[in-house]
Amino acid sequence: MDSRTAEVGSLDAISAPGRVADPAEGITHEELALAARNHGLPLETLRYDVTPPGLHYLLIHYDIPLADAHTWTLTVRGRVRTPLTLDLATLRSLPPATHRVTMECAGNGRAQLTPRPVSQPWLVEAVGTADWTGVPLRTLLAEAGTEPDAVEAVFTGADHGVERGVEQDYARSLPLADATAADPEVLVAYEMNGAPLPPQHGHPVRLVVPGWYGMAHVKWLRDITLTDTPFTGFQQTVAYRYRQSPDDPGTPVTRIAPRALMVPPGFPDFMSRTRVVRPGPLRLEGRAWSGRAPVAQVEFSTDDGHSWQEAELAPPNAHTWSWRHWQASWTATPGTHVLTTRVTDAAGNTQPLDQPWNRGGFGNNLVQRVRVFCPQEHEAQGHQDVQGSRDH
Numbered sequence: 001m002d003s004r005t006a007e008v009g010s011l012d013a014i015s016a017p018g019r020v021a022d023p024a025e026g027i028t029h030e031e032l033a034l035a036a037r038n039h040g041l042p043l044e045t046l047r048y049d050v051t052p053p054g055l056h057y058l059l060i061h062y063d064i065p066l067a068d069a070h071t072w073t074l075t076v077r078g079r080v081r082t083p084l085t086l087d088l089a090t091l092r093s094l095p096p097a098t099h100r101v102t103m104e105c106a107g108n109g110r111a112q113l114t115p116r117p118v119s120q121p122w123l124v125e126a127v128g129t130a131d132w133t134g135v136p137l138r139t140l141l142a143e144a145g146t147e148p149d150a151v152e153a154v155f156t157g158a159d160h161g162v163e164r165g166v167e168q169d170y171a172r173s174l175p176l177a178d179a180t181a182a183d184p185e186v187l188v189a190y191e192m193n194g195a196p197l198p199p200q201h202g203h204p205v206r207l208v209v210p211g212w213y214g215m216a217h218v219k220w221l222r223d224i225t226l227t228d229t230p231f232t233g234f235q236q237t238v239a240y241r242y243r244q245s246p247d248d249p250g251t252p253v254t255r256i257a258p259r260a261l262m263v264p265p266g267f268p269d270f271m272s273r274t275r276v277v278r279p280g281p282l283r284l285e286g287r288a289w290s291g292r293a294p295v296a297q298v299e300f301s302t303d304d305g306h307s308w309q310e311a312e313l314a315p316p317n318a319h320t321w322s323w324r325h326w327q328a329s330w331t332a333t334p335g336t337h338v339l340t341t342r343v344t345d346a347a348g349n350t351q352p353l354d355q356p357w358n359r360g361g362f363g364n365n366l367v368q369r370v371r372v373f374c375p376q377e378h379e380a381q382g383h384q385d386v387q388g389s390r391d392h
Contacts, residue, residue: 100321152175243359
């Protein structure tokens with residue numbers, strides 16, 4: 001009898017503490033189950049300015065709640081003068097706002113760390129950009145009237161589960177200054193890309209916190225409580241902390257570190273995903289973003305970071321908290337090449353060539369490396385001739 005069928009007698013027995021994989025340990029059955037349940041953005045779809053909902057990255061901690069939009073209510077309570085109970089129709093009657101926001105999972109890149117923190121095994125695809133429409137959170141808090149002693153807003157979702165032995169509703173908090181800021185403006189969102197939220201993205205109501213990692217964007221939002229003391233829930237003080245050891249209290253994960261990604265050029269081998277490109281001029285392109293400051297520069301390398309050239313950035317636009325497109329030209333020559341890209345934001349934050357490590361695998365913004373193979377010109381032409389004969 002293995003650990004998946006063994007009889008258990010407590011929550012602790014089925015919900016182990018966070019751990020780091022042994023050096024020779026492969027991906028576990030549990031990690032594989034998470035990877036099948038959640039999904040990243042296919043990198044070729046970085047070409048879309050706005051990510052279609054089915055391609056946007058997805059991380060679901062527990063179960064997707066079965067929510068009825070006709071009976072759903074959102075409460076605003078705690079350290080407020082006038083508690084509110086709002087249904088979806090009432091939310092929709094309030095003046096709306098739409099923000100294009102790039103969202104990234106805090107664990108993006110975790111599976112590339114050594115030793116590997118055991119959890120959702122992301123590579124680099126845990127990202128997406130959407131147009132979110134809803135009511136600014138500050139509008140709701142102004143209507144409720146915040147008490148002078150309020151310090152945080154706690155957001156509770158309808159998803160319920162167990163994590164490291166703790167039964168819980170998913171809940172996170174924001175300092176009141178962030179919750180009521182005009183820029184970035186936090187949204188209580190009910191639409192994604194002009195349509196009602198899909199179930200997996202928080203239907204009927206979710207939080208959107210521009211510039212922050214995905215753990216802050218509480219889905220299936222059902223309660224907002226203002227508190228006069230800092231929130232000490234599991235997702236705030238146990239999970240989502242930068243730690244070096246189990247007894248390290250760590251520092252909180254908050255804003256998104258700068259990252260640039262490249263649309264993998266050419267075409268892939270099915271299993272290895274190694275890219276094949278033809279000899280000659282080639283357009284490289286991708287997206288870059290940062291939750292800490294505006295994107296200032298994108299560079300690319302075709303020799304695994306030994307030398308760098310500046311890429312062309314799309315002009316800034318009104319979408320402050322969305323990724324920016326970049327492009328560059330490269331002439332591919334026969335052989336194997338490692339392409340990479342990195343972004344620097346206006347505050348001087350950039351991407352490392354060697355990733356710093358932390359126990360939870362959070363905030364990884366190691367440069368992306370894309371290995372490409374360019375065949376000899378006569379070999380490439382031969383394959384084209386074969387394909388042409390098949391087409392006819």
